[in-house]
Amino acid sequence: MSSKVLLTGGAGYIGSHTYVELVAAGLEVVIVDNFSNARRDVLDRLEIITGAKVTCYEGDVLDAGFLDQVLAENAFDAAVHYAGKKAVGESVENPLDYFRTNCVGFSTLLAALDEADVRRVVFSSTATVYGKPDILPLPENHATRPESPYAENKLICETLLRQLKTSDDRWSYGILRYFNPAGAHPSSLIGEDPNDIPNNLMPYIARVATGDLARLRVFGDDYDTPDGTGVRDYIHVVDLAKGHIQSLRKLIDKDESHIVNLSTGTGYSVLDMLRAYEKACGKTLPYEVTGRRAGDIDGFWGDPTLASNLLGFKAVRDLDDMCQTSWNWVSRKTNSRNRP
Ligand SMILES: NC(=O)c1ccc[n+]([C@@H]2O[C@H](COP(=O)([O-])OP(=O)(O)OC[C@H]3O[C@@H](n4cnc5c(N)ncnc54)[C@H](O)[C@@H]3O)[C@@H](O)[C@H]2O)c1
Secondary structure, X not given: OOOEEEEEOOOOHHHHHHHHHHHHOOOEEEEEEOOOOOOOHHHXXXXXXXXXXXXXXXXXXXXXXXXXXXXXXXXOOEEEEOOOOOOHHHHHHOHHHHHHHHHHHHHHHHHHHHHOXXXXXXXXXXXXXXXXOOOXXXXXXXXXXXXXXXXXXXXXXXXXXHHHHHHXXXXXXXXXXXXXXXXXXXXXXXXXOOOOOOOOHHHHHHHHHOOOOOOEEEEOOOOOOOOOOOEEOEEEHXXXXXXXXXHHHHHHHHOOOEEEEEOOOOXXXXXXXXXXXXXXXXOOOOEEEEOOOOOOOOEEOEOOHHHHHHHOOOOOOOHHHHHHHXXXXXXXXXXXXXXX
């Protein structure tokens, strides 16, 4: 496959890992990022990993004129869209901001793509579009009941893609619903680097391991799970990134739209994660059990069958690999924006 792909948000956590896999698969990639949540030196690091020059346009997906210029200067076969905001709690506090970046940003991009005759899009959705599960593992045909502005934003974007396809059959889309991305690249040159106190479990545990946070707070140990703590489906970010190649292949080679989970089908509890991380970093990590958080549920994991059948996708990296690569990444001080 030798095609040219526009990668929005390509300097971010998942985007940078996807960049590496796209280049390894022989694709030509152009990044668009406004660096609102990424360091500029990610680009240097991507050059070290891939051994090739990175092309990046700095700008905002809300800026139609900027997108038109990028599209006029490049003949793309497809776009992979990551640029956006992703913190569930923040979306509750700033729904307008989230709608603008995630929904208006995406529709601005789609309009520019349409104008430029680029109608294949891989979209970074989320398993939170499902809401509380009726059954586990969660299949793609499960009802969608988003419970936050963030999840609602993603569902709106999914709907827009489906409506576009109905209006004009030249569109094709890969909607990928991610479970919980974790881990880092084996080079330790790229990884997750939250700007603030991390919202997600693994980066939080990582900050406890580096000594930047005193202890992990475990929100409830009386759930209906083997050890009483919440169970979630964690997927290695490199596996997740590789899933995008398979999705793109389906669009570019076969023109077949799809909605699939990117999950492992296996759940790990908060304490499983803590123990695995302790093994990776060689330290005992302090934690305290506090009360349940409103809205949290016992368990949440995906059904990976459709991704396997449709895309040939299978996550192969295990929890130890997620923890080890995360630890290798965070324990290098120069990798963090936040550490002295
Ligand atoms: N990380 C997760 O747990 C997770 C789970 C499900 C879905 N997703 C989705 O995947 C995508 C990527 O997530 P991530 O974890 O890599 O996040 P990230 O914040 O690391 O990456 C997003 C990138 O987009 C850029 N960006 C943000 N707003 C922009 C704008 N208006 N114009 C141009 N660039 C902009 C940021 O600078 C950053 O580099 C997001 O859309 C997120 O909602 C993430």
